[in-house]
Amino acid sequence: MSDAHLKNSHQQPVQNEISELALHDKEMREIAEPYEAPTTGPKWFYLFMVISLAIGSFYLGRHMGKLDASIHIGFFEKNKPADTSAVTAAQSPASGASLFTSKCASCHQADGKGLPGAFPPLAESEFVLGNPERLISIVLKGLTGPLEVEGQSFNGTMPAWEDQMSDQELVAVINHIRNKLGNNQASEIQLQDVQKVREQTASRTQPWQADELEVAYP
């Protein structure tokens, strides 16, 4: 038996030693399983719990309404401040530019040049710069079917805006279209103009056709 072999065998642990070491190793890794101390916790928590339950019951009783299928009544009278702010915000007139951005630009584009073949331009359009009443009536009632603008032909549908915008808003957005868009320069319309066209066309439920407009508002 060589020295090297002897030395080597000394360094090898005996079989039992391995398991002892392993057990010791495992013992070090795990200490007693956790358990719960039988304490009750802070007293303020129980007070807090009772208060929370009280607030919860109060809230439910106040906002629940009836146990039926009715909706939007749970936060009705209770939220008067929010209610009034909603009304004032809705009544404060928006600027023509912002109305144009939110209502018109998705089709006619921000620069008012429209899209060739799809949506007619507003900039330098005879429909915009011409008879203001014709423009008002188009915005109020919408327009559908074949149409020729600045030498291009279109065939689409424009929605009616009579229910979507107030008279003041219509004035603001139409003046924006007639005066701010592209190089447009035309006379300003007044509130009375919109009111007048609204009355004239009150009975109409369909959008205009281009040829009808020629007759109604030359």
Add this chain to the structure above:
Amino acid sequence: MTRVYILLMGALATVIFALMVLVILPKSMLSGVQPPAELKPLTAQELRGRQVYIENGCIYCHTQQVRDTNFTQDVAKGMGNRPSVPADYVYDQPHLLGTMRTGPDLFNVGSRLPDKKWHLLHLYQPRSLVPWSIMPAFPFLFEHKDTPAPDDVVIETGQAEAGAIIATEDAKALVAYLLALKHDYAMPNIQKEAADE
């Protein structure tokens, strides 16, 4: 606790209580809701469009609900003429109310944007119409053809290209569904009475 059955019974009791309150009770309560006369069931093509809407996950960015006017501006912002009510949804299965307004609400998109061309072009490339849009384009709903057949719906992309971009049946169905999303009739009667009280 030392008894398993207390744990099991207690656990079952709480979840079944919640199930009764939030699922079973409302189901019986809402079963009597009648559709308003103005609300038409979707046609076969519109239903197919609804399926395209579901398949491509439109609900992850678009809602279909107008909320309570008392604490939101949904009506003031032109999403509809009134808050939506259960009667507006009687034909919906599954519901598509949505939870995100990354894109605008679509409850009344059919009356707000009634133009078929607009929708097709917008689906093909939203940024060609709305430059700031972050909506994905859906070119896979369209085909490229060298010579379109007479009854094909050709998309006016505004770009000079060889051939034409044609809307697939899925694209046409989806647009038909979007145009059918019109809930601008007056608030259904049952609901009105409740709100007036």
Add this chain to the structure above:
Amino acid sequence: MAVNPRQAEHAITKEAQASSAIDHSRIGLSVAETAAIDRSSRGPVLLCFFLSIIWLLVGTVFGDISSFKFDRPDLLTSQPYFTFGRLRPAHLNVMVYGWASTAMFGVSLWLMPRLCRVQLKIPAVAMAGIVLWTIGVAVGVWLLLDGVSDGLEWLEFDHRSADPLMAAGAALVGASVWKTLLNRQVSHLYVSIWYVASSYPWFLIIFTAGNLPVYQGVESAAVNWFFAHNALGLWLTTINLGLIYYLMPKIIGRPVYSYWLSLIGFWGLALFYALNGMHHLIGGPIPSWMIATSITASIMMIIPVVAVGINQHMTIVGRFGAMRYSPALTLLVLAAMSYTAVSLQGILTALVSVNRITHFTHWTIAHSHLGLYMFVTLSLFGGIYYILPRLLGREWPSRNLIRAHILLVGFGMVLYVVALGIGGVLQGLHLLDANSSFEASVNATKPWLLMRSVSAIIITLGHVLFAVHIAWLWLLRDKTGPEQSPFFYVRPILVKSPTKVPGR
């Protein structure tokens, strides 16, 4: 240590058994018993962790692409399966059902035998359940990308193919968990048992109720959110609370602060969380009383949340230093804090005055990531850091990788939540302003969405390092492991002698 803790434990066992049911759970486990118990659950638990890491990586890729699409809307639009509306639900479902749920199966199958002091019963059934579940999730994701969706958030998986497989899978794993519980060798049920065992019947009930295709109109919405909220509250939350309740006191060697707070925390959660769902529909077209009920239940969640918060804080307080030595403890403490934070944020968001701003905005996404990542995922990371070395019999090979992983995912997710939280509020203020255009609400979020994409890259890097580290541990030949040092020492921290019994 003068006295062998085990002998001391045995000495007090009989007395404790007679005096109080609570002390009864303190029967010490011998090393051989622990080893036998761990060996009985080894197979299924390792399988779960292996599968869950794969799902984690898959879900991360889905999430990343979804996020980048906000910044580059024309990225990968040519193919339908890459469209945002398919990748986003794929991301959510893979993360919830693939990553978190599979890892939670592993955690429950490892916890229950230890808590019940008995070997895992019917491990083959559990194994079959895991396989069925995984097939179900894979089929669901595949169909989802192919355009087959049930159209309900959190329930997109096809109810004809994927959902039955998943329900069967969860039932089989649950059977193993419950069989183990019914064969328990302890009389007192430790708090973790309540959470883990109840989660299985809860999940099966809500999952079945949510997937029944019998709902029409707005009740479909009510059921949708009943399920989605309870999948978080009665499944993801509960098993992870069970894990934290077990590992946190175990690692620092202290009892849980208060049995009574544990009770309130558990039953309060069971009662109130289950009623929370309708707060996702505030202002929407469902009966007012349902919304009011859910808002009230959301407010009432303050009771269990504060109870659990006090309980866990008082358990760990004064021993935060131990976090330096245990990545598992670090992650679990972060997760426990996030549970409190996300619950309080949830209560706040359920209030009508806050909800009118934050509803429909990215705030909701920030909130759900605070819950599903900072709480659920970090807790599962902690569990894996603790459990894997014990099952594989070797130490984590690199403390640097652990440190890098924790720092990357921690800071990445903080950035994520802050960015989308701010972006969401700005978006919400525009949506609430009648004079503001929709364009403004979109533009307000753009920089924050970009920041979210940056955080997504950071988190992805963390996940890759974590996966690499697990692979390294798996393939490691040398079982002794390197020198122990801070942030690597995953053994329990002996902060006080476990022989000392309170009240004696």
